[in-house]
Amino acid sequence: MTSTAAPARRLDVAAIRRDFPILERKIHGKPLAYLDNTATTQKPASVLKALDDFYRLHNANPHRGVYLLGEEATAAYEQAREKVARFVNARSARDVVFTRGTTESVNLVASAWGRKNVGRGDVIVSTEMEHHSNLVPWQLLAEEKGANLRHIPVDGQGRLDLTNLDALLDGPVKIVSFTWVSNALGTLNPVVELTRRAHAAGALVFVDAAQAVPHMPVDFQATGADFLAFSGHKMLGPTGIGALVSKREHLEAMPPYQGGGEMIREVTLLRSTWADPPAKFEAGTTNFADAVGLAAAIDYLTPLGMDAVHAHGRELAYQAIRLLQAIPGVTVHGPPVTEDRGGVVSFTVDGIHAHDVAGVLDREGIAVRAGHHCAMPLHARLGVPATARASFTIYNDSSEIERLAAGILKVKAVFNR
Amino acid sequence: MSLDDFYRQNILDHYQNPRNWGTIDHPDVSAEDSNPLCGDRIRMDLKIKDGRVEDVKFSGTGCSISRAAASMLSDEIIGKTLDEVKSLNRDDVLELLGIELGPVRLKCALLALKTLKVGVYGIQGLKVEDES
Numbered sequence: 001m002t003s004t005a006a007p008a009r010r011l012d013v014a015a016i017r018r019d020f021p022i023l024e025r026k027i028h029g030k031p032l033a034y035l036d037n038t039a040t041t042q043k044p045a046s047v048l049k050a051l052d053d054f055y056r057l058h059n060a061n062p063h064r065g066v067y068l069l070g071e072e073a074t075a076a077y078e079q080a081r082e083k084v085a086r087f088v089n090a091r092s093a094r095d096v097v098f099t100r101g102t103t104e105s106v107n108l109v110a111s112a113w114g115r116k117n118v119g120r121g122d123v124i125v126s127t128e129m130e131h132h133s134n135l136v137p138w139q140l141l142a143e144e145k146g147a148n149l150r151h152i153p154v155d156g157q158g159r160l161d162l163t164n165l166d167a168l169l170d171g172p173v174k175i176v177s178f179t180w181v182s183n184a185l186g187t188l189n190p191v192v193e194l195t196r197r198a199h200a201a202g203a204l205v206f207v208d209a210a211q212a213v214p215h216m217p218v219d220f221q222a223t224g225a226d227f228l229a230f231s232g233h234k235m236l237g238p239t240g241i242g243a244l245v246s247k248r249e250h251l252e253a254m255p256p257y258q259g260g261g262e263m264i265r266e267v268t269l270l271r272s273t274w275a276d277p278p279a280k281f282e283a284g285t286t287n288f289a290d291a292v293g294l295a296a297a298i299d300y301l302t303p304l305g306m307d308a309v310h311a312h313g314r315e316l317a318y319q320a321i322r323l324l325q326a327i328p329g330v331t332v333h334g335p336p337v338t339e340d341r342g343g344v345v346s347f348t349v350d351g352i353h354a355h356d357v358a359g360v361l362d363r364e365g366i367a368v369r370a371g372h373h374c375a376m377p378l379h380a381r382l383g384v385p386a387t388a389r390a391s392f393t394i395y396n397d398s399s400e401i402e403r404l405a406a407g408i409l410k411v412k413a414v415f416n417r
Numbered sequence: 418m419s420l421d422d423f424y425r426q427n428i429l430d431h432y433q434n435p436r437n438w439g440t441i442d443h444p445d446v447s448a449e450d451s452n453p454l455c456g457d458r459i460r461m462d463l464k465i466k467d468g469r470v471e472d473v474k475f476s477g478t479g480c481s482i483s484r485a486a487a488s489m490l491s492d493e494i495i496g497k498t499l500d501e502v503k504s505l506n507r508d509d510v511l512e513l514l515g516i517e518l519g520p521v522r523l524k525c526a527l528l529a530l531k532t533l534k535v536g537v538y539g540i541q542g543l544k545v546e547d548e549s
Contacts, residue, residue: 355480385456414424
């Protein structure tokens with residue numbers, strides 16, 4: 001988790017690339033350099049095959065049919081839960097709730113936990129660097145309950161400024177919710193320290209790990225956090241599946257999130273009792289097939305070694321920062337290369353809108369994101385309406401970073417800058 | 418389509434030398450709209466005389482496509498009646514730009530038209546994309 005760790009073994013990127021069918025595509029006649037992995041990652045053939053096999057051979061609604069297919073589907077779904085639990089070191093698979101993804105996980109906690117535990121005058125603390133998905137659900141809760149929102153500020157280099165944290169945590173603070181890795185800047189936040197201090201102030205902790213779980217070792221129990229959320233599609237898995245990992249006591253105490261089948265123990269026409277977690281939070285037919293796909297993604301990542309995955313993304317980010325900073329007129333936002341970070345590099349080119357940067361790069365076969373990356377408050381803080389963002393994962397290599405730098409020179413040439 | 422086609426010289430020209438750039442003091446019609454996906458923002462001010470657009474000025478922040486579309490559109494509507502302005506649709510904008518766009522960049526191209534229609538109809542939240 002830190003740059004002082006022993007050097008991880010290197011990824012065999014050439015071999016990895018052969019496992020991702022989409023990387024064979026040509027984009028406008030050029031090889032695809034897919035550098036938008038923060039938004040979503042591509043899928044290895046093993047994940048596609050796991051989905052295909054499930055639908056061809058094992059499809060049935062889990063926890064319902066007593067016939068063989070039903071038993072197989074149930075086993076596959078619950079094995080996927082076990083895999084998720086081991087991958088992030090949850091205490092037990094029973095502490096893993098499958099959701100649509102990080103966004104639904106935040107909404108689940110803001111709704112189910114928040115409605116019961118947050119009242120008028122209470123405080124919810126978040127940060128200025130959050131993705132909208134970790135801001136808006138808390139805004140809705142605060143508005144409904146008359147609670148107050150506070151935000152840990154971001155400094156000029158895209159790090160959380162903890163100078164006044166004690167003051168921010170003073171008072172009836174009920175929960176502190178923050179991202180582990182900034183989706184816009186790649187900043188790594190001090191999860192353990194923030195969790196310790198939030199707990200000392202009597203608050204619970206929610207960690208948005210959407211950019212952490214796919215790219216680095218994550219040990220939920222070691223963080224000390226109460227809740228942790230991530231999305232499958234950002235970690236080589238299918239869309240529409242993700243997880244909320246929680247301390248058991250919270251799942252036991254929280255009321256349900258949605259009502260429906262599977263989340264009940266007994267139903268009468270006037271009232272019902274609830275199933276034990278995690279079923280209590282999985283109303284209706286679950287996205288079981290994609291859970292199986294997520295398990296296949298975990299099976300793909302695990303043997304690579306998440307230390308090696310993290311080191312690879314960080315090295316590509318360092319290379320990108322060095323090459324981009326050397327181009328006149330290019331500003332790289334976020335922490336400097338002397339710090340550990342995620343594989344995300346956001347930048348602006350003087351006088352050229354981020355859409356145009358991304359538009360010209362697309363013609364070179366290079367896919368980068370342009371915009372505010374669902375972090376409008378952070379961009380307001382940085383003083384830029386939009387940035388271009390390149391983000392890396394296991395199948396990216398240094399030749400793609402060189403193409404990115406050459407592409408930016410082309411951008412400047414097109415716009416006569 | 419090659420890069421040179423996509424960033425056609427006329428688009429770059431309108432982007433770097435936008436026509437009718439600025440604001441109008443005491444405009445008869447003024448509207449501002451933004452694209453929440455990218456934060457682009459455009460304001461359009463119109464001077465109306467005898468039911469026709471006598472003058473137009475636009476301002477704001479945006480990419481080359483959104484600014485070029487606004488610049489071309491502003492040139493296009495001078496002298497037109499309000500009914501003629503109301504009848505402009507997305508195909509007219511795409512014809513002015515002379516390129517094909519996917520659904521994401523289309524929003525950039527149509528921001529100026531959307532803003533203009535909000536102004537002449539006096540209606541907020543009009544969905545120009547839905548017109549054909």
